[in-house]
Amino acid sequence: MAVDAYLNFNGNCREAVEFYVQAFGTEEPKLMTFGEAPPSPEYPLPDEAKNLIMHTRLNIFESNVMFSDTFPGMPFVVGNNISLAIVTDDKDALQSAFDKLKEGGKVGMELQETFWSKCYGSLSDKFGVEWQFNLGTGEL
16 A cells, blocks of 8 residues: 655646656656546546646656646646545555545545546545545556
8 A cells, every 4th residue: 555645737747747757867657648538428528638647657766656737627726736645456445544534524536436447536634635545556
């Protein structure tokens, strides 16, 4: 099980990741854009989102740091653009942590299967800390 930092950017994620690759001498990461996600008729993808980064990850000094652009229209506040991501292969531990942290908090997305994970969810706990929960490490 790991807890990884997740940083959000306001349309300049690709530039930031390229900068961090150079600064830390990491390998070039795989970049997933919003345009590569399976289409959803309920949520049509705006043209301005297609090339924005949906997810990428760098290994910086043996710690994973994940990155994405904020989806157009979603709030972005410098200083509040970080969350902690629980990444584990233990579904029971994931469910338990999610259930405990949501008490007094606000669920952004209940734990559910997505195209990138068998079980993913997000919430803001009662102290305002943003958390993401992901079953399995995945390729990105």
